[in-house]
Amino acid sequence: MAEVCSPLRIPLIAGHKKAATVTEDVCRPMLRPPSGLWWAGFTLAFSLMLLGVAAVSYQIATGVGTWGLNTTVGWAFDITNFVFWVGIGHAGTLISAILFLFRQKWRTSVNRSAEAMTLFAVMCAGIFPVIHTGRPWLAYWLFPYPNFRGPLWINFRSPLAWDCFAISTYFLISATFWYVGLIPDLATIRDRLAGESARPTLRQRLFAVFSLGWSGSYRVWHHYEVLYLLLAGLATPLVISVHTIVSWDFATAVIPGWHATIFPPYFVAGAIFSGIGMVLTLMIVARKVMNLEDYITLRHVDAMCKLLLLTSSIVALAYGTEFFTAFYSGNPYEQFVFRNRALGPFAWAYWIMVSCNVLAPQLLWFRGVRRRIGIVFALSLLINVGMWFERFVIIVTSLHRDFLPSSWASYRPTIVEVSTLAGSFGLFFTCFLIFCRILPVIAMGEVKAVLHVGQASRPVQETTV
């Protein structure tokens, strides 16, 4: 690729790396036994996951009644978690597809792990629609499959049916995209493992199989680049569509607080916001623990903070617009829902949401803040909390007081629900930690292509493996 190399550019990758050093740095954690810190993290995450498994098993064996739901509030933690995780899953595709199309070279350091995060987040998300049903063993009825019941099809008017398509499509495309991006790196590792032993180990064989006979020839690279570009083009609309469709779960309902045309853009912005928040959380930890400071530099953090600031502003605008729409609609039910959000029994949740998603990110206007890792980390955690509460507020405050005051009720989660939420985090981090151990967390091939950016004094590196 022809590159514009300006000596004024700040390097994307610090530390004057050579291609070989990159390979060395990225592969190092994979080729040596895990550290104590990794084990500690893994134990914690795995324990949480087991807690979640226990909670879900108990719930499936006993009934959805083990959650704190009631006749009035039919969804709470379950769908909150679902939307939260789907939202988290947005950053990966955004970074890998949209930023790729926009030629944002800085994405190369983070796209691999962001995409992995996307997959794990969508896996976590996918659990909730299944377990939230009263009869999870029949949840496959949400898919249109050939059957002998008439044949009986699903209701194509139901947003839940659309969800099934949206989420499964998203998962498939994201997984494909991630895997295709991995192929050159898998081949690198295959080659590095080659001399290890006389008989090929299982690991060697797996890498050999999954690198699909990658030879690193120009022809292969060419095919690869074209495919990657096409997949990026294919994945881009999904970034918009998935959360748009998820938002229709609410927007097509008659319940005030749900029934709003603003939901699709509002949800997409929120999803990207929360996704980048989660990427930051993970990256800040990873660069520290895995000594990747040269690859994930302050510049990356800064760029992502700017994205956070943008999406936070969109989300803030949406919060304001919702109130304005309610006021302007003249619909008393609609107006009530929003007053109730800000002043009702769940006002605390609403104000947590506003503080975390709107007020706290305002600090990011300052360059100094954006480049102070500790503060950014704290903010990214707050954004994760805030975005979880955003979904909780939308779902629970709209349901708990709808049209007939006789049916107004409250909601309080049970230990089973809290454990399930904790379990989903456990699953997410377990997967992520395993990923860190067995696959390259940084796209070596892509990073090597941008090594020279801002380093014009050096000769342009070859981008072969």
Place this chain on the structure above:
Amino acid sequence: METQYWRSLAERENPSELARAAEAEFSENPLQQIEPGSSRRGFLKAAGFAFAGAALTGCSRAPVEKAMPYLVQPENTVAGRAQYYASTCGACPAGCGLLAKVRDGRPIKLEGNPDQAISGGATCAVGQASILGLYDSLRLKQPLAGGKPSTWAEVDREILARLRADGAVRYLSGTITSPTKQAAIDRFLGQFRNARHVMYDALSASAILDAHQQTHGARVLPHYRFDKAGAIASFDADFLGTWISPVEFARDYSARRRPPEMSWHAQFEGRMSLTGSKADRRVRTAPDEIRERLAQLAIRIAKLSGADDRFLSSASARGWQTTNDDGLPHVAERLWEARGRSLVVCGANAVHTQVLVNYINHLLGNYGATLDVEHPSRQRQGDDRALANLLDEIKTGRVAALFIDGVNPVAELPEAPGFDHVGLVVSFAGSLDESAERAHYVCPDHHFLESWAGAEPVAGLISLTQPVIRPLGATRAVVETLAAWTGQPVNAYDLLRQRYPAQWDRAVEAGYVAMEAPRAPVKPFSMAPVELALAATSPEPAAGYTLALYPSVAMLEGRQAYNPWLHELPDPITKVTWDNYASVSPAAATSLGVSDGDVVRIEAGAAVELPVVVQPGQHDRVIAVALGYGRKASERFANLGPRWIDHRPSVNDQGRVGENAAPLLAFEQGSLRYDRAGIRIAKTGRRIELALTQTHHTLTVPQQLGGEVRPIVQETTTAELGKPPEPSEQREELWPEDHPYKGHRWGMAVDLNACTGCSACVVACQVENNTPVVGKDEVRRRREMHWIRIDRYYSGPSENVEVAHQPMMCQQCDHAPCETVCPTLATVHSDEGLNQQIYNRCVGTRYCANNCPYKTRRFNWFNYPREDRLANLVLNPDVTVRTRGVMEKCTFCVQRIQEAKIEAKVLGTPVKDGDIRTACEQACPAGAIVFGDLNDPNSRVARLARDARQYRVLEDLNVGPAVRYLKIVRDGGQAGRPVPQGDKKNG
């Protein structure tokens, strides 16, 4: 020779090897690959054997069920077809006629007998629920001797051996309306020299009878005719809820309150009763003020009548002055205007008070019109004075043998009688209640659905009870037991048939027979007791907290404490389930420093600790507590409801539901008093989380959240009735016209003005549709399963609150929001306008319930236990029992619709209006619910859908509900007579 072609050089070089390889390429016989040497035949053998083995092991667990055809098919018995038998309800002495629905030999539903005068086709919640008592697995299955199972022969022998002719024999029973049974008791007691039959009612009306003894010379309970009453003043009589004969009264009352001609009703009461909630004018009056108010009213009416100077002069001599501040002038005027067709009733069990009531009714000329004393009611015959004497005899050891029939004195009376000094105590209780537990012998009576009996609830009306099932245990009717002890064994059927030989067949078929009853020996009205009553009444205002003990709509006196349906039935006013409580006014709550759920200790002789419910509209000095709770029968609910880690039991620390408030009752001047002045009440610091089905009580949203009033319940006034309705806004329809409803289009109309909130529909629906009981904990979590609920909303200031009852069930919307969102098409629209729920297609996403604006959908959060095999016999076989994880809701009783349609098809006639009556409509005493075909312009529901009062809830959403509501009509005065302004404020 054939030419050999070769495919490759290798083949030419070494043809044999390659030929083998080429063979092998197409020899992928999988069976051969499994195991060398095994054949296809061998595989099939092995597979067959394994398959058969698997199938056999699978079969071994199936229970063996024998289905045997009738050898001789009984006449008129068609499997799967219900039969109805006329009978009489035995749940209380009111004696409502019933039609018991029997399917395949087991009764599954009780419905009112439309031809019988007391029921008129309706029932109350308790009557509806009483069928569960038949299948109560804790009912006694044989007699007990000393607490041990015994046989009838043995028990008979032992009891006869212990009965001596000279000992004092006392027969303690509730009101006995059955002439046959009365005769049997008389015959039995006739054997003894010193024998007496004492009747008492746990919900006593003894003072009414005693007052009539004084004023009319006959101890009778008038037959109240609310259907003839144009103006009603009720003083603490909850005649729509629990007083004497609520089904009859509610029906008659509602009949007179159909706009535009509406009766006028004033209620003076301390607590908020169901009746008070329907009153045009409600005046908060503490129980200890009632007599004074009645005296005031008597003076006013005496003045208006201008007849009785003697009474007025004695009143003024005693310092009575008429005041204008209590709403009485207006009430007196309305009553006087409607004289001869007005009615004053009073629930206070105090003779002087009732004498004043009689006097007012006498002045108004209501005797013979709205009160019939010549053909009196027999629904309450208890005599408190006789009861007090008996208790005294028991205490002093002067009773040799005590027979207890149909009452539970140990739990119902202020002081549990000690049986230590009684030589022989025999109970006829069907289950081991508190009294039966202490009896020497228990001779269990049948359930009323197993027995032959007659009842005479009102003079001249004989209502028959016929068995609809063979007795489930070795129980014996009391009349048969008594006959056995009299030495002339006879069965109940013969006894009954001998009594009414002429009309027998007709009576059994109809369920009742009207007979000429002798006129009660009533004398002309006597003034003397009135003077005495006035003398005993102080015009001074009372002070301090007053306790009002009342029967709750579900529990009454407590004999229903075994019944989970009734425990889970929300109280029509407070919406509390599974508990009794102390209700206090908001002002009293503030001064006591308590709020909902705070436990208070109430001391009035005895003491009980109960959670507080803050009740708007209650008198500030009144603490109201429901009787009938804390019974032994409720111990069975210890394990009720789904069991999981966070489950809490439905019973309290004592293992029972609620607290028994009977120890707070007292005998005063020979009457059982339900109100106690001068009680002490104190906060204990404990809290109980009550199980409410409604926690927001008004249609006004909280002030800081907007404070607007939602038009869910709409009202109009008597003054506005005649005016034409405002034309409704025509809006463009965006929905396609894809539901033409060519045949039927089912709809419903609910008259909010008629609905009294009695909740009979709620239980009727539960019985009809196999709705599970979920227990206190689940209700607390707001997961009750009732398909129909009655929303209750308060409006106005808390001291002068107005109440609206709104039955709410699935609205069967035309554009149902639930239907579009279900991903599996488990809820779909029928071409007759029904919103159908297909249980086995439902995976339970709950999206439909979230999207329901009326929140009428119910989710099976658990597999609600149905472990009691006997109780399961009450299930309606026409309605699926739902499993865990499935949504359910009101179906408009689709099984009844189908049944009627099939019936019509067989007969080749169209379905007639009224052929289909949903369970709620069928049970409603007020006739507030009407179901029918909206496509039939002459159907009742179509006519109501055109009524000026009709509206639809949340019509603006354009979901197109199929349920029409008719606005409540408030007393807004009539043309030329506005409501007095000063009147509205006080009370």
